[in-house]
Amino acid sequence: MTETPVRARFAPSPTGHMHLGSARTALYNYLLARKTGGQFILRIEDTDRKRFMPGTEQELIDGLHWLGLHYDEGPDIGGLFGPYRQTERYEIYQEFARKLVNLDHAFPCFCTTERLDRVRAEQQTRKENPHYDGFCRSLAPDEAARRIASGEKYVIRFRMPKEGSTTANDLLRGSITIENRNLDDSVLMKSDGWPTYHLAAMVDDHLMKISHVFRGSEWLGTFPLHVNIIRAFGWEEPIWMHLSVFLKPTGKGKMSKRESAEAIKDGHSIFIKDLEGLGFIPEGLVNWAALMGWGAGETEDVLSLDEMIEKFDITHLTPSPAAVNFTKLDYFNGEHIRRLTHIDLAGRIKPYFLNAGYSVDDETLLKIIPIIRERLVTLDDCLPFAAWFFKEKVDVNPLELVGKNLTAAQSADVARKIYAILDSLPDLSHAVSEAPMRHLIVDLGLSPNQVFGILRVAVTGQTVSPPLFESMEIVGKARVIERLQNAIGLLDKMI
RNA sequence: GCCCCCAUCGUCUAGUGGACUAGGACGCAACCCUUUCAAGGUUAUGACCAGGAUUCGAAUUCCUGUGGGGGCACCA
Known part of the structure; x- marks a missing residue:
């Protein structure tokens, strides 16, 4: 690093919610300052008293910290060149x-x-x-x-x-x-x-x-x-x-409030606060924003903030407008979720279970992480995949209990055989339960899909779930057996 | 209306006059793996806005056009 230290500033006005464009501008300022060993400064441009919106300055500050763009000088922390609020x-x-x-x-x-x-x-x-x-x-x-x-x-x-x-x-x-x-x-x-x-x-x-x-x-x-x-x-x-500004996903016209309203329907937004609530993590968001307007080279696209600091180069910034591509945000978010440590991820998804009304024990939560992490695009995806782990009883749709190309009677029969096997096992750890179940499939001449499908719905209450054996190990034999009994009862009623 | 900016696969981009048969990533498609859903692996499809000029040679430089964007406040 031979450059002279840069003093860069992010100077928003507290007139509205922090959006994608501001985030990227802040990011580039931050990257340049860090890269050169200089300072990143936050200055609040609040001289327009008519457009001032109370609370937005704090939202800006919170947003910056959430994104990981910590500043060296600013209205709340001071600095050698203050005050950092223009009204002062x-x-x-x-x-x-x-x-x-x-x-x-x-x-x-x-x-x-x-x-x-x-x-x-x-x-x-x-x-x-x-x-x-x-x-x-x-x-x-x-x-x-x-x-x-x-x-x-x-x-x-x-x-x-x-x-x-x-x-x-x-x-x-x-x-x-x-x-x-x-x-x-x-x-x-x-x-x-x-x-x-x-x-x-x-x-x-x-x-x-x-x-x-x-x-x-x-x-x-x-x-x-x-x-x-x-x-x-x-x-x-x-x-x-x-x-340059951000364009609509179609590339025709600039991103506006109207488009943002559309985006939120499928789980996206241009407002940082919204994105946080939607389950996006700052690592993914920052990576995505950085690459709209900056060609990081032909190397790895998935970058941490530190890697971006290392690679950042103002001569590789592009002047042309970029169309926002939320699908790519999903990709980066998923990638960064998978890069999180298990403990870290657990801490980040726990609030989603809590807010949905589940009581969460940390031991179970931690066990779930390895089997759901490659399935998460956003943090809130943890709910459809794993909320059932925290339910006392699962709701089962009897129709889903019927195996593929099987009748209810055949499915009930299969369920009984599964029950007999699992019940005879000392525990349902993955290692002990898989082999006997595989044998059953062969004995019955059915496909894994048919047999595991019945078991999956019986145990999880859903047709899509994390891998079965790992899941059963986590919920434990007692609950699996109990749910299997319930499923058999439901299937019998359909005959 | 006037001023300014921008222009490579669908999208984000690499490219700084010859190494370009235009590279990578996302998406899409196919296949592999597979108990569902993912993740992962392999492969494929896919672009230099148009027209002139400069040059031995242009995605790259220059003009014109077209398209897109921004601005023309006692707002930022």
Whole structure:
């Protein structure tokens, strides 16, 4: 590792639930910081009081920790460059806004929203691009000062150069050049005194010594503005990387709330919190998200966070939009579930049994793990496969008790023979029970499917279950015998 | 309408002018294994958006078109 340590930041605004896109941006920031031995910083961009949603900052923090993306500096843990919540940095933005005005790179604007709306509407009818018309751009400084002193409401706008062009450089996309006449005198400070993103983020990135910025491609349009602001201050620019948005699974159109509602019907979502509840584990989720937009090479696709840190390379990031593929999330989740230790997996699935109302003894839980782990795609799959282990009595559908291509009478006969054999055994460990049962199959001239099918339904109450012999060993002879008796009774009633 | 970005199998991607008969992963299909369901193994199907240009040679560079995406707020 020869790179210089990177300071990277994840700077969400607490206005909604944390989603896939934010998670990936956070992840790349984290990966880069860890890879270079630098710092990963969480900054809360909460200057928009109107869109603020209580609780979402905590959700963001919880989500980051759940994903395993622990930060070095942040609002709840502090750091050398705090505070890390923009609403706690009010004076800082005031100072830098003033500075830009003094440098004549910004100016106070007294236009009302009514006037601005009217100007925009007129421009629209004239088929012009909507933009600020420069009404207050050349106001004399002393007149501006007088109006401010008299209490008039105003905003501070950036004085965008009228001539020439601006070239900004993005690591993934190369240089992007825009004619300055297409750029606007954007508002840097709102009339309520709070800064807009344009000012706040640039100031904070500078003050917090951010060296690399990952952000969504929605910022590409204002990218030249930001570069101009930084240059107006005379600061050094960070390295910019604009990540693309996620598209619908079909690849047509971007992932939206509508699609997310569709996704949740088959057990998926783009919201991190939902995904956690749906039984996805952070290891799988992170692996999946990482590979949408990053080519990890031709080696192994299933990666742990540490392996990703090792392999991460910003020169292998892709600028093109990626369609989300939930089927692949399932795959990664299953793979990572199988990589968990038995103890770890047990701890993660236990809550699902508990929440479903079962009382769980840890000894049984641990025994179940080896026989269900390769069957789990999501953690909640443990229920259909193994909930019956914790039931006193299983519900049996008599129709399912009838063996394939057999009558109820034949099935009852088979069940009785199974019963006789199992009952005679000292215990039902896999080692002692399998051989006699195999013999029975041969003696009866039936298929394993037919015989084991009857036994499976009798013991588990379901047609799909973990392997039978292992399962019987876990539930024990007493219960198997009891359930077999019950099954024989049910079959007899059908004759 | 204007500005900007993007473009390789169905999807995520490898590819940085000759090693490309375009590689890998997911999915799909077949087979093997098998007591159900999985997992695992083997094999198969499958792509350089179109048209021009540069070059001895283009998936790779440049133009144009097309398609997709983002932006044009006192939101981030």
